[in-house]
Amino acid sequence: MNQIAGMVERGHKVIIMAMGSGHDATLPEEFERFGLLEKTVYTHCTGNSLTKRLSAALTYIFSIDRWYYPSVWRTLLAMIRRRNGPGTLGWPLLSQLRAAAVLFNERPEVIHCQFGTLGPIALHLKRLGATDARLVVSFRGYDVTKYPKTHPGVYRDLFKHADLCLPVSEALGRCLEEMGCAREKWLVHHSGIDCRKWKFSGRKLERDEPVRVLTVGRLVEKKGVEYAIRAVARLLESDHDVRYTIVGDGPLRQSLEALITDLGIAHMVELAGWKSHEEVLRLLQRAHILLAPSVTASTGDQEGIPNSLKEAMALGLPVIGTTHGGIPELVEDGVSGLLVPERDVESLAEALERLTSQPELWPAMGRAGRKHVEAEFDREVLNDLLVQMYRGICY
Missing domain, CATH: 3.40.50.2000 (Glycogen Phosphorylase B;)
Structure with a gap:
């Protein structure tokens, strides 16, 4: 959230691509202040009937500005053929279509995956031709220490093709290196807080106070x-x-x-x-x-x-x-x-x-x-x- 708000504050165009809407009843105040809800695209598709799914697929395809370009159709056909490939991690085809449509229209210069688990999906979309954006991946904890244990080799291709990996600590960076990430590919980039909000006040203990x-x-x-x-x-x-x-x-x-x-x-x-x-x-x-x-x-x-x-x-x-x-x-x-x-x-x-x-x-x-x-x-x-x-x- 801090990174997204920071990019908006600095005048950069930001699109948030979310795989689901989550379950929290409240949103951080930055969502309203920076209009982030309007910048958010949800890739999940509701409705299980064949009619609804076909309708959604056609809607996504024809929402692409240049849907008639041969390069677009090459990507879409490749996506259908490889919809269950190793880079998809079980991501539904409709979600892939929705994400590809956004990438075709927005043409981002950078895709920043906020967790390592999202990196292979972004790489999959790049390989299909949906985007030529640079790929940055943050690693924050479980995506380094737990997830690879149940998904061996999940980051092998990502480490080769990502432009930059950003572990939030040196400890996680060393773990990435042990898994095969080249030292020149990763830099520690801490998860920051807004020090303006957290105002300093020295602690003292009053008499008879617990x-x-x-x-x-x-x-x-x-x-x-x-x-x-x-x-x-x-x-x-x-x-x-x-x-x-x-x-x-x-x-x-x-x-x-x-x-x-x-x-x-x-x-x-x-x-x-x-x-x-x-x-x-x-x-x-x-x-x-x-x-x-x-x-x-x-x-x-x-x-x-x-x-x-x-x-x-x-x-x-x-x-x-x-x-x-x-x-x-x-x-x-x-x-x-x-x-x-x-x-x-x-x-x-x-x-x-x-x-x-x-x-x-x-x-x-x-x-x-x-x-x-x-x-x-x-x-x-x-x-x-x-x-x-x-x-x-x-x-």
């Missing part, structure tokens, strides 16, 4: 919330005055609720459920410490660099993270926060005890974190760099 610890993320294995709950329980055994709030929802909610009850800490630990971005901002503004206990999931799934950490550091919170994925590229241990090994409840509890009992450490850590986020993760700086990268591969 220490408010916050975790933000989906309740899935790789977020490591179980270990954080167990660490907080140990802290509470030592009579520390702590309130722990966990924002997010997901498949592990029920088991985490049971764990909190079993540990007897339901009066101090809250599973707050899903919150809007604005609600998360308000909770971060009230919190004293951000806890991000990420782990490598049993499937191999890993984080890139959690946005919740960047946002908390931009606001001035000291943070606790794990030596997981790209987190050590964001958090400098002992400077902007504390780092502990994955799945290590004892080390997490010790880090929490250190920060909760020494609030005098918070201001310096907060300033260091803000400085680092502004230097390396500010979306304005990163979007300027992205424009330079686009120009570098186009001209």
